[in-house]
Amino acid sequence: MPSLVWTEWRHLPLAEEISPKLLQEQLDGGQSFRWQGLPDDIWRGVLGSCLIEVRAARGGLDWRGWEKQVDAGRMLRSYFDAEGKQALAVDQLPWRSDKVLASAIKNFSGLRILRHDPHETLIGFLCSSNKRIIQIKLMVATLARTMGEHIVDDYYAMPTWARLARATDAELKACALGYRAAFIRGTAQRLEARPHWVDEMQKLSTTELLVELQKLPGVGPKVASCVALFGFGRLESFPVDTWVVQALASAYQLKRWKPEQLAEFGKTHFGASAGLAQQYLFASARAGLLSVATDVKPRTLKRKSKKSPKRRG
DNA sequence: ACCCAGGTTGTCA
């Protein structure tokens, strides 16, 4: 069995500086579920079949990989948008006329959308419903360890759809997926018969892409939006999750708006870079940094009901 | 014991 020997640390220049705090938000803030934090602000993760460590450094990132792998550097340049293409996209957001957005951008200045692998993104967000990020990370890690190709030590690639399609009930059960196991299996059975689905879907318009993704079991509007944004790099895609619902309700006075309506609001208000706006709002909301206009705290409004089941009518 | 979690699906009216 090969042993884990790291390459020397190398430098990856980025168009913009990145701080340790920002790196943490990007790698562990719900875009990817594959990174683990180590001491000294180092992050270790598996991308595709590459095992990688990164840390913030002046002018960009320092990184190293398992010595027996190649091409990781090229992938990282894309992954972190080394050319800085997203800077323009951020500038195109309506922050000049939107103080809430301006504040959110300032909170996490330099935050970018990772260019993640569509396949891995889909698996991750198929696991995401009704789960915290930490739990999603655990499910994804277990899927890899159970059915993914071994890389080195305790590191594994994500399983292929073909492998997932023929996973036994026991294997899926061991991954603690709960009811999401049927999502994974169902989608796997569809996609194993469609090996070029990424290339095919990349050709679609974003609207068409969202429709196509939602034909897969376990993929609704929110998961599709995340896959389009993080996996296919569609910066206009605007995922509406519980945090965004709360953020828009409080900071934008959009109480009682349904997710579908909020998605439409995001699309029209934030425009071609709506996904980036979403990520700033999401991060700010999670950090408790959004100016909550007086009220709106749904959880405090909920009172426990009596023992009889709730009815409405 | 109870509530909630980067939602989706099935099932009622």
Next chain:
DNA sequence: TGACAACATGGG
């Protein structure tokens, strides 16, 4: 269409 509960599992 549109609202709502069920869905498995783990942590606070």
